[in-house]
Amino acid sequence: MTMLQRLALPPASAPDAPERMHALIERTLELDRHVQRRARADLAALPELALAPGARAALGPKYPARAFAYLEELDRDQDDAPADEAALLDEAARFFRGAIRPQSRHSLFNMVPEPSVESTAAAWLATAYNANSLMDAFGGEALLIEQQVARKIGRWAGWPQAMGISCNGGKFTIMYAIKSALGRIAPESIREGLPRDLTILCSEGAHYCVEHAASLLGLGSGHCLRVPSGSDGRMRPDALRRMLDEQHARGRRVAAIVCCGGTTINFNCEDTREVRDIAEAFAREHGLPQRPYLHLDSVIGWLYLSLLDADEARLRERVPDPRGRARIAEVLRRLRGVDGFDSLGVDFHKDGLCPYASSFFVARDRRFMDELGDGSYRYGDHDFQYGQFRAYRYTFENSRPGQGILAAWMNLRRLGRAGYGDYLAGLHQARDALADALQRHGLFRALNRASLGWELVFEAPFAPDLIELAPSYQDLALGFMQECWDRVNAGYDLPLFSIVPGYRIDNDPGAVTTGFLLYPMQPRSDAQWDEAVAHIAAQFHDFQARLRAQPRALGASAFEKPIR
Structure with a gap:
């Protein structure tokens, strides 16, 4: 051949x-x-597991x-x-x-849903057709659909002129936001390089990649400062005002404030109206030509925008369970000021039922196209005629895949705003059903009752005599977690969940423990949730029984959090 x-x-x-x-x-x-x-x-x-005899009957949550x-x-x-x-x-x-199988009923590790058939087929077709979203001259209408996705999400946020960029992951959305902010506050930097008096602020609970994004953009991770948060996970207003004033007094310009729009754990979400008011007051008081750029890192929380237009009566109808409704209502209250922000991030592969990777940087208008350029070109109305539109002038990539664009558009058109609102309500319903299963079983205790998200963090009651065998409760918890992971990695059909070392109960720095994380990404029956909890409990009892029968020292472990 x-x-x-x-x-x-x-x-x-x-x-x-x-x-x-x-x-x-x-x-x-x-x-x-x-x-x-x-x-x-x-x-x-694999050998049969005495603690779970049926764990070889089907493929588990990981290959x-x-x-x-x-x-x-x-x-x-x-x-x-x-x-x-x-x-x-x-x-x-x-x-x-070793890859995760999100279609497994036991896949509870992180925000990894099984993508819809429609979006997956669309992404597959974009691959098969080998489309490049560089320019419309040979990319078909991919660039138009890209902007239609951004415009639709932007309208939900209150931005009728929204435009945006499809990209590969939430980190890119933050990089685009910071780069836009730098180009806005220091337009000369686009050609001459960054001045050293620029800094950005972000919430204490913001994603860990913000500093790395600042470093990659040449600003430097040391020029990214975190604002302390309160017990509700929001930036403390007094701390934000103080840090803005301190930076101004030191002769530094605050280019951007990166705000949490829902985090993976505890769902930290800023009060957008409060942050906007503080930023505008800061600019007025110091006679600045413009306030700091405001970006909402809502790669998870964007889904709540689907219900942002719902009044109390409609919300009660859409979300019957008062527990989930209360959480959603509070997030919606905090997002009421997003219409005054400059940009936000969206991960359709997290909670938009799309395959990896489908992310969008969404801006309130098209100014970012010039702010992200090299300073040699400015976009005008003529650029938005077919055959003239070129994305490469403002994107990090030239060779741009179209899979995420078409996948997002298929789901937006198939589900609509109402469908995504129903999906959000279903996620909270799944969270409450799983919490009820934990309570029915009686062994584990939910720790994140104050969280506004649909994740569930719980505590395992290790026996005091076993805690003495380890340097700390955390090391004992890590030992148990590793055994559970080892079984799933081998291929057994058992729950794949995670661990949260240094977990702050109700965001209280004085109440820190090691928790375990469950992330339900679709509703299931009570029997299925009961089974998942029972499997975790069986492994917990087995771990304690073997450790008690054959005591062994558990050393302190250097451990990087799997989910942050």
Whole structure:
């Protein structure tokens, strides 16, 4: 077989479109069958678990993983010869070893939902058609649909002229926001480089990538300052005012304030109206030409915008359970001032039922297109005629995938604003049903009752005599967590959940413990939630019984939080 034949590109003529699509579908199904076959073979080879006899009946929340050392694997890979068919199939299966399976009922590790069929098929089609969203001259209407996605979300926020950028992950949305802010407060920096008197502020609970984004943009992580938060997870107003005034007194210009719009744990969310008022008052009092740029890091919380127009009566109708309704109502209250912000972030792959990666930086208007440029071009109305629109002047990437654009648009059109509102209500319903299951079981205690999100953080009651075997409660908890992870990594169908070292109960720095995190991403029956809790409890009892029967010292562990 020639190399051209191996690549399915016959030298005479390529197959026409229907035949090629059929070949792609058949090949995808063939790869999938092999991936599933290998995973089931690995699962069948596992020994039976006494604590969970049925844990080998179906694939679990992760494809079976293997332990390896990266550098050793890289040194071992010296084969440059073409692979045969069997080897190619094995390579595809290897790619997914240890990957999370969000379709599993036991996938509770993080905000990773199973994407909709419609959005996944759309993303797959964009891949098959090999579309590049660089410019509309050869990208079709991808750039128009990109802006329609941004405009639709922007309208929910109260921005009738919103435009935006599709990108790969929430970190990019923050980078676009900071870069826009730098270009706005110091337009000369676009050509001359950043002056050293610029700084940005963010909430104490903001995502850990904000400093890295500042570093990547040349501002420096040391020029990113965190504002202390209160017990409700919001920036303390007095602390925000004080830090703004301090930076001004030191001759520094605050380019941006990055606000939490819902975090993974505790769902920290700023009062947007309060932050906006403080920023505007700061600018007035000091005679500044403009207030600091305001960005809402709402890659999770954007979903609440779907209900931002709902009054109390409509909210009661849409969210019947008073527990979920109270949480949603408080988030909506805090988001009432978002119409005065400059930009926000959206992750459709988190809670928009889209496959990875589908993120959007959404701005209130199109000014960002000039602020993100190189200073040699300014956008005008003529740029927005078909054949003239070019995104590369303001995007970090030139080769831009279209999968996230089409996936987001398919779900927005299929679900609509009301559908996403129903999905949000369903997530809170799932959270409350899981909390009820914990309470019914009686072993574990929910810790995050004050959280406004749908995650659930709980505490495990380790026996005092066992805590003495470890340097701390945290190390004992880490030992238990690692055992649970080891079983799931092996391929057993058991709950995949996470751990939160240093968890602040109700955001209180004086009430810190190690909690365990469950993230329900779709409603399930009470029986299914009861089963999940029972599986965790069985592993907990087994861990304590074996540790008591065969005491062993548990050393202090250096551990980076898996979810922050």
